[in-house]
Amino acid sequence: EDAKVAAEAAAQKEYEEAAKVVAAVKAASASFTDKHNQERIFRREMGEPEFFLSKKELVPPRPVLSEDEQEELSRKVEIPADQTPQYKPEFILSPEFGGTSNYESGLNELFEENRKKLSQLKNNPNAIPDEIARTEQDLKYLDSLYENYYFGMNVFRTAKGGRAKIHE
Incomplete structure (x- = not known):
């Protein structure tokens, strides 16, 4: 019986020590965030992250418009206003470039370098x-690029006498 009482006393002592350790762990973990259970960054009922709740001074509150102001804004929006700038074709081709674009002059420079x-x-x-064959191939390619661009843009340049304005 003495052994039984001694074993029960040892078990009780061990249980008390384990309870102290558990209490110490709980007290220590109270200072840390429990990311999985307690801390919620996003509140579903609020529909917004929590940190915005304390940041009301970030954005000044918008003034609530009166009914007259709302109607005035609605009228302005309903009536469309054309805000596109006037089309002035005389400014498209600068006379100092002889009626060619940057793309064409760049292709001409590359063509001359390769030639x-x-x-x-x-x-x-x-x-x-x-290398000679490769350079000849490059010349053919640059020539085709120039021709394709020239034929495509020529439609716009000759419309309403685009090139004639430059040569006058």
């Missing part, structure tokens, strides 16, 4: 034939 490169390659006896 010079091709003439240098043809005069060079050590030139690689593949």
